[in-house]
Each structure stands twice: as C-alpha cells, then as structure tokens.
Amino acid sequence: xxxxxxxxxxxxxxxxxxxxxxxxxxxxxxxxxxxxxxxxxxxxxxxxxxxxxxxxxxxxxxxxxxxxxxxxxxxxxxxxxxxxxxxxxxxxxxxxxxxxxxxxxxxxxxxxxxxxxxxxxxxxxxxxxxxxxxxxxxxxxxxxxxxxxxxxxxxxxxxxxxxxxxxxxxxxxxxxxxxxxxxxxxxxxxxxxxxxxxxxxxxxxxxxxxxxxxxxxxxxxxxxxxxxxxxxxxxxxxxxxxxxxxxxxxxxxxxxxxxxxxxxxxxxxxxxxxxxxxxxxxxxxxxxxxxxxxxxxxxx
Amino acid sequence: xxxxxxxxxxxxxxxxxxxxxxxxxxxxxxxxxxxxxxxxxxxxxxxxxxxxxxxxxxxxxxxxxxxxxxxxxxxxxxxxxxxxxxxxxxxxxxxxxxxxxxxxxxxxxxxxxxxxxxxxxxxxxxxxxxxxxxxxxxxxxxxxxxxxxxxxxxxxxxxxxxxxxxxxxxxxxxxxxxxxxxxxxxxxxxxxxxxxxxxxxxxxxxxxxxxxxxxxxxxxxxxxxxxxxxxxxxxxxxxxxxxxxxxxxxxxxxxxxxxxxxxxxxxxxxxxxxxxxxxxxxxxxxxxxxxxxxxxxxxx
Numbered sequence: 001x002x003x004x005x006x007x008x009x010x011x012x013x014x015x016x017x018x019x020x021x022x023x024x025x026x027x028x029x030x031x032x033x034x035x036x037x038x039x040x041x042x043x044x045x046x047x048x049x050x051x052x053x054x055x056x057x058x059x060x061x062x063x064x065x066x067x068x069x070x071x072x073x074x075x076x077x078x079x080x081x082x083x084x085x086x087x088x089x090x091x092x093x094x095x096x097x098x099x100x101x102x103x104x105x106x107x108x109x110x111x112x113x114x115x116x117x118x119x120x121x122x123x124x125x126x127x128x129x130x131x132x133x134x135x136x137x138x139x140x141x142x143x144x145x146x147x148x149x150x151x152x153x154x155x156x157x158x159x160x161x162x163x164x165x166x167x168x169x170x171x172x173x174x175x176x177x178x179x180x181x182x183x184x185x186x187x188x189x190x191x192x193x194x195x196x197x198x199x200x201x202x203x204x205x206x207x208x209x210x211x212x213x214x215x216x217x218x219x220x221x222x223x224x225x226x227x228x229x230x231x232x233x234x235x236x237x238x239x240x241x242x243x244x245x246x247x248x249x250x251x252x253x254x255x256x257x258x259x260x261x262x263x264x265x266x267x268x269x270x271x272x273x274x275x276x277x278x279x280x281x282x283x284x285x286x287x288x289x290x291x292x293x294x295x296x297x298x299x300x
Numbered sequence: 301x302x303x304x305x306x307x308x309x310x311x312x313x314x315x316x317x318x319x320x321x322x323x324x325x326x327x328x329x330x331x332x333x334x335x336x337x338x339x340x341x342x343x344x345x346x347x348x349x350x351x352x353x354x355x356x357x358x359x360x361x362x363x364x365x366x367x368x369x370x371x372x373x374x375x376x377x378x379x380x381x382x383x384x385x386x387x388x389x390x391x392x393x394x395x396x397x398x399x400x401x402x403x404x405x406x407x408x409x410x411x412x413x414x415x416x417x418x419x420x421x422x423x424x425x426x427x428x429x430x431x432x433x434x435x436x437x438x439x440x441x442x443x444x445x446x447x448x449x450x451x452x453x454x455x456x457x458x459x460x461x462x463x464x465x466x467x468x469x470x471x472x473x474x475x476x477x478x479x480x481x482x483x484x485x486x487x488x489x490x491x492x493x494x495x496x497x498x499x500x501x502x503x504x505x506x507x508x509x510x511x512x513x514x515x516x517x518x519x520x521x522x523x524x525x526x527x528x529x530x531x532x533x534x535x536x537x538x539x540x541x542x543x544x545x546x547x548x549x550x551x552x553x554x555x556x557x558x559x560x561x562x563x564x565x566x567x568x569x570x571x572x573x574x575x576x577x578x579x580x581x582x583x584x585x586x587x588x589x590x591x592x593x594x595x596x597x598x599x600x
Contacts (some may be wrong), residue, residue: 134524199531202563205559209494214555222492223496226434232529238583242575246573256567284512285503286534288508288520292528
C-alpha cells in the first residue's frame with residue numbers, strides 16, 4: 001500500500017534492531033513517513049543504521065531531538081521488554097503530549113504497568129502494540145522492509161487512548177503491509193504465551209536437554225532437517241527471551257502447566273502402550289496443524 | 301554419483317511410500333539398479349507407483365515375484381515399523397538366502413527382535429538400516445529422487461552380517477547421495493529417540509495443548525511463522541509415529557524424562573525469576589543450535 005500523504009511525519013525509532021529497523025525501511029520505502037530518526041545507546045548501531053539507509057539520522061540520546069517533535073510525529077519504542085521502563089521515563093520527561101507513542105513489546109501487561117507507574121495513568125497519546133513478526137536473526141543488519149507484509153499487528157488500546165493517535169498507528173502498520181487487530185491486554189498476553197512464549201521455552205529446553213543432559217557429544221550429528229526446523233526459534237536472542245519470560249510470567253506459567261500436563265498424559269500412554277490415546281492425540285494434532293497451515297497459505 | 305555397473309540388479313520395494321518411492325526413483329535415475337519392482341497391499345498404490353514411473357512393475361503380493369529373485373537383488377522393506385514383523389515372516393518363507401534384505405525402519409531394536417524371532421538368528425543376508433530423511437508429506441506421490449542427497453543413512457550390522465550384503469547396501473545408499481554410517485542397534489535407538497522421536501512427541505503434544513486445552517478457539521489465528529516451523533513435524537503421519545513410539549518405548553521414555561526434568565527446572569526458574577538460570581539455558585541452547593546449523597550448512 002503506497003500512500004500519497006504520509007500518515008506519519010517524523011518516525012522516531014528508539015532501539016534500532018530487527019523490529020524497529022524493519023518498520024523504518026518498510027515505511028520509508030512506501031512513502032509512509034517524511035523522515036526516520038533512529039535512537040540507540042550504541043554509537044556503532046547509530047552509524048550502521050545511517051550507513052545502511054535504515055534511518056535518515058541517528059543519535060545516542062533522545063534529548064538531541066525531543067524539542068523538534070510535535071503532532072503528527074510517531075515514536076516507536078522497540079527496545080527489549082524490560083528496558084521499556086527506562087525509555088518511558090525519558091519519553092515522559094522530554095516528549096510533548098501531542099506526539100503519538102507506540103511500542104513493539106511482546107508483552108503488553110508489563111508495558112501497561114510501566115506506563116501507569118510512570119505517567120500515573122495511560123495517556124491518550126500512547127497506543128500499545130505488538131507486531132507478530134520476527135526472525136531468529138536480530139540487529140539492524142537484519143532489517144527487512146517486507147517483514148510485516150501479511151503479518152498481524154495487535155494493538156491493545158484502552159478507553160483513554162486518543163482516536164487520532166490510534167488511527168495514525170493503525171495506518172502506519174497497514175502501510176507496511178500488516179493486518180491490524182485490536183484486543184485486550186490480558187487476551188493478548190494469554191494468546192502470545194500459548195502461541196509464541198511457550199514454544200520458545202520448549203525449543204530452548206529441548207536443545208539444552210540434548211546439549212547438556214544426553215550423554216552423547218555427537219548427538220547433533222545425527223539430527224535431520226526436521227530437527228533444524230523444530231529448533232530454529234532456539235537461535236533467538238537470549239536476552240530478549242529472558243525479558244519476555246519474566247514480563248509475561250503468569251501467562252507463561254499457565255501455558256507451560258497445560259503443556260506439561262498434556263505431555264505427561266502422552267508419556268503415560270507410551271509407557272502403558274495405550275495405542276488409542278497415542279493415535280487420538282497424533283491425529284488431532286495433525287488435523288489442527290494442517291488446518292492452521294491451510295489458513296496461512298490462503299492468506300499469503 | 302552415477303555408476304556404470306549397477307550395484308543392485310533388481311530392487312524390490314515392499315511398501316511404496318515416501319521412503320521406498322524416493323529410493324526407487326533416486327536409484328533408477330542414477331543407474332544404480334536394473335529394475336525396480338514395487339509391492340504394496342493397496343492396488344491403487346501399485347497403479348499410482350507404475351503410472352508415476354516410481355517403479356517398473358508392481359504387485360499386491362510378494363509371491364508373484366519371489367521365485368525370480370536371486371543373488372544381486374535387494375529387497376528394501378519400508379512399511380510402518382509395527383508391520384515389519386508380518387513382512388519378515390513372508391520374506392523368510394519365500395525369499396532365497398542369496399538375496400540381500402534391508403529395511404528403513406526408524407527403530408532398529410524392534411526390527412532385530414522380529415528378525416531373531418522369525419529367523420531364529422540374524423541371517424547374513426539381512427542388513428538393518430535407517431535413512432535419516434523424511435518429510436511431513438507421505439505416500440508415493442511425495443517420492444523424491446533427491447531425498448537422500450547429503451542425508452545420513454545409519455546401518456546397524458551385526459557380526460553375522462555378510463560382507464557382500466553390507467557392501468551392496470552401502471553402495472546403494474551412496475549412489476543416491478547419502479553418507480553411510482554404522483553403529484550399534486542400541487546406540488542408534490538412543491540417538492534417534494533424542495533427536496527425532498522426542499521432538500515429534502513434543503510437537504504433537506504442543507499442538508494438541510493449543511487445540512484442546514487452551515480455551516481459545518481462535519488461538520492458531522495469532523500464531524506466526526516461527527510457530528509454523530516449530531510444529532511442522534506435527535503434520536507427520538500419525539500411524540507411523542504411533543508405531544515408532546511403541547517400538548522404541550524405552551529409549552523414548554528415557555529421553556522424555558530428561559526433557560521433562562529440564563523443562564521443570566526452566567519452569568521453576570521462571571516462577572522464581574531466576575534471571576541467571578534463564579540466561580544460562582537460553583544462551584547455551586542458542587550456542588548449541590547455531591553450532592549445529594553451521595555444521596549442516598558446511599555440509600550441503
């Protein structure tokens with residue numbers, strides 16, 4: 001979707017990694033903003049982002065540009081989940097209430113708590129969001145202008161969220177090819193715990209079991225392509241996933257307990273050679289998974 | 301690798317699915333045998349296999365061709381693991397001791413027991429094998445002549461295995477592009493339990509948890525590409541995997557218990573917010589997984 005009048009004037013990306021960098025290049029390429037400014041603590045990241053054309057300008061601090069931001073500008077916070085607090089404190093101190101603020105954190109409950117703690121309530125200018133896209137690659141060099149095409153972005157606005165701010169953020173994501181959905185913070189965190197955070201916990205634990213607990217140093221030599229696909233997400237950034245597991249602790253534990261119960265039933269059925277149960281679970285899972293794949297195929 | 305003198309005269313595939321069909325087309329295409337004969341209970345499968353050019357001839361019973369087989373011919377048994385027994389009984393009754401027999405079952409302990417029960421010992425003509433390749437697709441229509449290129453085939457010969465038979469099977473797999481390794485039956489079953497059977501049990505159980513135990517009928521709508529990769533193996537054939545879980549019960553339970561212990565430790569560390577442990581596991585797993593991927597990349 002190419003827009004003739006950009007929905008965003010200046011786009012400020014705080015934290016220039018895969019998620020922020022992909023939004024920056026995607027929006028610029030489609031004429032969805034007039035300028036992209038990057039903010040990163042690391043000066044090398046700033047230099048790389050400018051050199052790669054991901055941003056037009058970059059600074060290692062928000063103060064440098066805070067004064068020039070006004071209505072129509074959007075700040076996108078895409079730092080690791082547990083660093084959102086620190087960034088929000090600076091934003092509250094430096095940024096005008098006319099500027100639209102959104103974020104890309106994978107857990108929305110912890111962001112909402114941070115906003116309430118820092119602002120006293122959730123200000124109209126803040127539109128919590130989460131693009132459901134990613135890669136086991138990370139960093140500004142992995143930025144991809146088409147990362148969000150045919151992906152979903154979930155926004156979790158509250159009654160206080162300003163309509164114009166919500167519309168601006170919605171249009172911004174649609175411009176880079178995403179489908180925008182809205183749901184409550186609690187539903188978002190439960191859904192993502194099940195479909196994303198739980199699979200990551202399992203993948204990390206499986207690879208760690210093989211690397212650490214199975215007494216065969218050559219074990220990975222005998223793994224095939226299915227194992228490579230199955231464990232791809234275990235190559236994700238450890239700090240990012242540490243933050244997510246902590247920030248979404250309650251929902252992750254609920255999902256983990258449901259999975260552990262299901263796995264223990266499967267274990268019992270293997271031990272007792274309960275063919276009916278094994279076939280029932282495998283067939284039900286295959287049906288659900290094939291249905292999910294057909295759904296994805298139809299969309300893209 | 302194209303051979304001027306075929307190492308195999310007639311190749312007989314018993315069970316014409318993905319595994320047998322891929323060996324048949326791969327070997328024929330590379331001149332590694334003079335003729336391929338398919339045996340399948342289902343007459344439609346026989347007709348499809350001939351029509352698709354996967355085999356030269358096909359029959360719904362072994363009796364039809366048993367008399368014409370002699371030294372230099374190879375029988376490849378590629379039926380579901382728990383059907384190997386029945387096939388072996390017919391093979392013992394009908395097939396000359398000069399014919400080389402091998403198989404593709406994912407579990408070697410159960411095959412060895414079946415052979416010992418049916419033959420009294422492991423005959424020199426029998427070379428147990430397992431090509432570590434596959435796909436979530438199955439059936440003769442999925443047959444792929446390049447399925448085994450750069451994949452490993454594990455053979456588990458015993459002291460009684462005839463050298464000429466072992467050499468013929470080794471050359472056959474090398475001709476279709478595979479690397480052939482030898483190990484003991486027990487090591488094979490432990491290694492595959494960890495790298496293949498355990499991941500399949502986990503993937504089936506995870507998808508079943510989402511489909512069955514999480515109270516959200518739209519849950520799969522919010523899953524992203526990482527979930528699709530992670531759960532690909534849950535689209536595998538349920539009967540095949542039921543058979544494997546039963547046939548390799550002891551090794552699967554051992555691997556499952558190691559995984560459940562590791563996952564319970566991870567669960568505790570999320571509950572107690574033990575950042576050090578979380579980062580340690582995630583970093584160790586990422587390192588092991590990246591190392592494994594680099595290993596695969598270098599090979600292909």
